[in-house]
Amino acid sequence: MMATLKALAEPSRFQIIELLRNGPRPVGDLVNRLKLPQPQVSKHLRVLSDAGLVDVRVDAQRRIYELRPAPLRELEVWIERYRSIWEENYQRLDVLLEEMKAKEGKRRRRKR
Amino acid sequence: MTTNTVKRTETLQVTMPSEREVAMARVFDAPRELVFKAWTEPALLKRWLYGPEEWPLAVCEIDLRVGGALRFQWGPYEGKYMGMSGVYREIEPPDRLVFTEMWDDNWTGGETLVTMTFIGRASKTTVTQTVQYSSHAARDAALKTGMARGMAQAYDRLAEILAGKANQEI
Numbered sequence: 001m002m003a004t005l006k007a008l009a010e011p012s013r014f015q016i017i018e019l020l021r022n023g024p025r026p027v028g029d030l031v032n033r034l035k036l037p038q039p040q041v042s043k044h045l046r047v048l049s050d051a052g053l054v055d056v057r058v059d060a061q062r063r064i065y066e067l068r069p070a071p072l073r074e075l076e077v078w079i080e081r082y083r084s085i086w087e088e089n090y091q092r093l094d095v096l097l098e099e100m101k102a103k104e105g106k107r108r109r110r111k112r
Numbered sequence: 113m114t115t116n117t118v119k120r121t122e123t124l125q126v127t128m129p130s131e132r133e134v135a136m137a138r139v140f141d142a143p144r145e146l147v148f149k150a151w152t153e154p155a156l157l158k159r160w161l162y163g164p165e166e167w168p169l170a171v172c173e174i175d176l177r178v179g180g181a182l183r184f185q186w187g188p189y190e191g192k193y194m195g196m197s198g199v200y201r202e203i204e205p206p207d208r209l210v211f212t213e214m215w216d217d218n219w220t221g222g223e224t225l226v227t228m229t230f231i232g233r234a235s236k237t238t239v240t241q242t243v244q245y246s247s248h249a250a251r252d253a254a255l256k257t258g259m260a261r262g263m264a265q266a267y268d269r270l271a272e273i274l275a276g277k278a279n280q281e282i
Contacts, residue, residue, distance in 0.1 A: 085163075085164060086136060089161055090122075090140075090160075092160035093140065093150060093160040094141070096150055096159050096160050097140055097141065097142035097146055097150060098141075100146045100149070100156075101142055101143075101146065104146065
């Protein structure tokens with residue numbers, strides 16, 4: 001998981017992951033969108049590939065990169081641990097309390 | 113005064129006041145009489161206190177007096193359920209509520225003692241829920257189990273999301 005975080009902690013690499021979220025893209029397309037020289041993009045892609053975040057396949061002359069969801073899934077699970085079931089329950093309680101306050105207000109007005 | 117604007121959710125604070133305890137504190141934008149009510153009336157509890165994976169609170173029995181019993185059960189949902197029973201030890205509306213809890217599957221390693229305080233300040237209420245476990249080891253084991261449960265749920269949710277994504281890609 002540290003490898004995933006390290007790989008993502010660089011702005012251009014983070015941007016590559018964001019771009020690949022919508023589907024596989026050829027290297028040329030990534031170079032155009034990142035506005036970086038090809039060797040630099042290739043270097044970033046190698047880091048992402050070593051961290052298991054992307055896969056490459058060759059289609060005719062083009063190298064096409066795509067996202068591998070496994071490490072991101074691991075990261076998501078890690079984050080999820082910190083979110084307690086209580087947060088969702090308490091948000092529901094917030095809504096209920098608003099409703100109870102409104103009712104209470106009506107009753108008070110009627111009494112007057 | 114009621115507004116329809118979306119409010120920022122108050123944060124849940126989790127602390128460990130002693131080696132046998134875990135405490136959770138949260139602020140609610142309502143007077144404590146109402147918050148206390150929402151915690152002690154079955155019809156109200158059923159509306160918000162869900163179990164893992166949003167299991168509804170199907171059984172909620174409360175005998176609100178010192179020595180009175182409580183029984184909460186979430187589910188059955190797909191054949192599974194989760195339940196716990198306890199006894200009220202202290203009832204001081206709208207300030208304080210103390211009760212014991214014993215889970216059916218004993219995932220907490222023995223009975224736990226729950227102390228709830230409702231502190232009011234300028235129409236808001238801070239609810240602090242302190243759970244005291246039978247021992248330091250029981251507390252740590254329970255935290256790990258809770259974490260494992262959370263992870264299992266996260267996996268399930270992710271599996272659903274990824275299944276949806278996979279279908280889109282085809």
